[in-house]
Amino acid sequence: MSKAVKILGLLGHQVDYSLSPLLHNTAIDHLGLNYYYTIFNIASSEELEDVLNGMRAMGIAGFNVTIPYKERVIKYLDQLSPAASEIQAVNTILNQDGQLIGHNTDSYGFSEPLQTHEKLIKGGHVAIFGNGGAARAAIHALRSYFEPASIHIISRTVQRGEELKKDMLRQSTRITIDVHQQEDPETFELLKTCTLVVNATPLGTKKTGHSASSADAQTLIPDDMKLWTPQHIIYDLVYNPFYTPFLIQAREQGATVINGIGMLIAQASQSFKLWTGHDMPLFNVKHAIIKRLENNLI
Secondary structure, eight states: OOOOOEEEEEEESSOTTOSHHHHHHHHHHHHTOSEEEEEEEOSOGGGHHHHHHHHHHHTOOEEEEOTTOTTTTGGGOSEEOHHHHHHTOOSEEEEETTEEEEEOOHHHHHHGGGGGGHHHHTTSEEEEEOOSHHHHHHHHHIIIIIOOSEEEEEESSHHHHHHHHHHHHHHOOSSEEEEEETTOHHHHHHHTTOSEEEEOSOTTOOOTTOOGGGSOOOOSSOTTOOOOOTTOEEEEOOOSSSSOHHHHHHHHTTOEEEOSHHHHHHHHHHHHHHHHSSOOOHHHHHHHHHHHHHHTOO
């Protein structure tokens, strides 16, 4: 008699474009595990409590959580890991005998592609576009592993940026954090002084069934601005398309660019280990992801 398949999934809003099912199911199939990973599109945050009660009732083994629920899900969980508690954002939920434990593997995932640039980042200035869960994880990772002199939050809504700053400084004040309005001309001048500039927003993401050319063509920086040099590292947490308009612009100006694939796989490997107890077969997973992106089959 076969055992029931253990269900894993992604909680988000209109996230059919996500590569997480391909990533996790490739690992599951390679290791011959009795799991299946799928997508759960949740219409609004008002449904989160019912969803998580359903997780307990049906014995769903684990969830990833993405935009816009990484922060909103916290109040419905039974426990937080130390990292999730510090960051105040959850991207992974483990169902441990009916107890829902929130973890944050985004901080680790964010840091992995930057390891070779550690010496450049330490003591330098960093700018982060965004004020949500991904930005929170990025600040946590930078503070924990890279020790920049300052972090500049670039936000369309200064109030949201100030709330993020307040939360992050509550944990530690050893790094200066400032907030800047995204459209302010002085913000663009500030960016020139930053060693690392991060896009922690979904701007530039290609949606399901659309060609790469129909990805959100907006970029964070007006096309006629020449801000970047070979001394800049431009890191976009968006992974689809492989090169977003933001990265294309930076690469054309000579900057070092990093896409979101490395973070996607690194954070997923930690989630996978929490759920299954197994190490993710990284070579197989990366091959499947790159093949999908290259063939534009999403």
